[in-house]
Amino acid sequence: MDRTTIDLWVGIFVALGVAALLGLAMKVGNLTTNNIGETYTVTANFENIGGLKPRAPVKSAGVVVGRVADITFDTATYEAVVSLSLDKRYPFPKDTFANIYTAGLLGEQYIGLEAGGDEAALVNGDKITQTQDAVVLEKMISQFLYSKASESTDDKSEKSESTKSDADALGSSPLDNIGKPSND
Amino acid sequence: MIKSALLIGLVRGLRGIGHKSIKGIWRFGAGIRLFWLTLMSSGECFRRFHLIIREVYFTGVMSLIIILVSAFFVGMVLGLQGYHTLQKYGSSEAIGVLVALALVRELGPVVTALLFAGRAGTAITAEIGLMKATEQLSAMEMMAVSPIARVIAPRFWAGVIAMPILAILFSMVGILGGYLLAVPVIGVDAGAFWSQMQANVDWRHDILNGVIKSVVFGVACTMIALFEGYDAPPTAEGVSRATTRTVVTSSLAVLGLDFILTSFMLNV
Structure with a gap:
């Protein structure tokens, strides 16, 4: 094949490659959007x-x-x-x-x-x-549980009644709804 | 009686393994030597740049059709498969990120290298093997023309130049294929498609690393093809076997190198 034709095709090939790289950088990558200068x-x-x-x-x-x-x-x-x-x-x-x-x-x-x-x-x-x-999610959950538990023990010491009120105090906690069928 | 037959069989097996290992190491060393000689005669080859351009035409431009068509289909398949899974989690807009990252980081360089080994690597091996079989290489040496500078080095540099360009075009066309499937056909929002892609694809860590990968694959694939051709027994059967070995060795080298490069780039 003629040398000038080959040159032309290779020129088109390389130009396409450069254009595609620029396209990737601009359109796909974050070269323009998140460009932080100094x-x-x-x-x-x-x-x-x-x-x-x-x-x-x-x-x-x-x-x-x-x-x-x-x-x-x-x-x-x-x-x-x-x-x-x-x-x-x-x-x-x-x-x-x-x-x-x-x-x-x-x-x-x-x-x-x-x-x-x-x-x-x-x-x-x-x-x-x-x-x-x-x-940290685990910390928050454990703090929540701890505060709930201390609330219920506070209730117990205040009332110091039978175990029924104890169960009530526990039953009133929002955690009750998790995986427990309601009693009534 | 049976014991001695077993022993002979075992020795023969071990001898076979030893022979294969030594041959493998010898071939590896010879390949590295050829690589070194090629690099040494690169200066001479760059002074006659039209030789490289000619080879870029044969390895790069002639591979464009197969690369672009397969890129388009790979992009569309990624779009379909990605949408199918992502919509289960209600995040089908992330399809742009999925297609772009998969192509730019992995599929672009790797699939291009595999196709390149099949399309251009075999051609290089067969051509050089036949040149050797018809004693064209010896004739060049007789005329005091170094066959490495005249035949091997231009093809090597052409492969190294062509591979990244092909890989970039593969990624670009694949993303276009994914876009054409996701936005007009499935109905993903075009703005979300591009903006999520831009937010998550990093220029240096994703795109440039992909280009580095494809340069490494270019060196490996081209060098393996050249060595197999240069080393082929000068018979019809020898050339055919060398061509097969080119595809097998290049594919394995590309996949192995890909693992090594990825583990370095992700720094896990």
Whole structure:
């Protein structure tokens, strides 16, 4: 085959490949949407980060303002040290509050920032002091059960009656509906 | 009597295993040597770039039809299967993410490499095997033309250039196939399809890693095809066996390498 025809076809082939890569990057990937330009890094200590992973989003008012860069463990305080790289376009006050939230009931975890009222802004290397840990579902359930149990024992000590009132106190707990046929 | 027959059989079996292992290691070493020689003579080959372009035409452009058609069908099947399962959990909008991640991360590079081994790898092996059988390679050496620089290296670089392009086109056309099935046929919302895809496909960790995979597969597939051709016994039977071995070895190499690369990229 003629050399110029081959050149033309290979040119079309390579151009198609480059166009498809650009298409993938723009239309399929997040090169345009989540492009965070220059960043500054701040750290935050948490007692429990739950299932937070590096590259998880950092959101404020629902807008992605940065990403979790790195998660390490501090053996001096036994806390998790999370470094966040935030977009330079979004400065936050020094007394910003960092929470770990969960997207939906079972979704991925992300960090939510709530701006405070301080005049000075966070700069590279600063530390966010006010943090709130991840909500661990098992902990919440066990706390709920514990409080219910202590309520019922309180009832018992107040009334100090027969076992019937005991059963009533237990029966009035919302947990009663779980897997138990009602007595009446 | 029976005992000695058993012993002889055992020794013969062990000898067979040993022979096969030594031959396998020898062939692996010879392949690495050929790879090294190819890299060494690449400079000479890049100075005559039209040789590479010619081979890109034969390995890349001529493989376009099979790659694009199979990509379209793979994308549509992914769409159908994904929808069937996802709708049970009420999240059929996630179908875009499923199709895009499956194609960009895995199916694009791997299926392209398997098809490439069948379509272009066999052609390379048969061509070089026949060149050797008809003593064209020896004739080149007689004329002080290095067959590695003139024949092997251009085909190698052509394969390395063509494979990522084919894999990218495979992913793109597969996603288009998934889109055409999910949005107009099934009725998934087009906005949710694209926006969920964009939110979950990462440029560096998904797309670029897929491209890196396809470059590695390109090196492996092309080198195996070239070595099998270069090493083929110069007979009709030898060339036919070498062609078969190209497909088998390339497929196994691609799947094995895919596992290794994926485990590195996901860093589990």
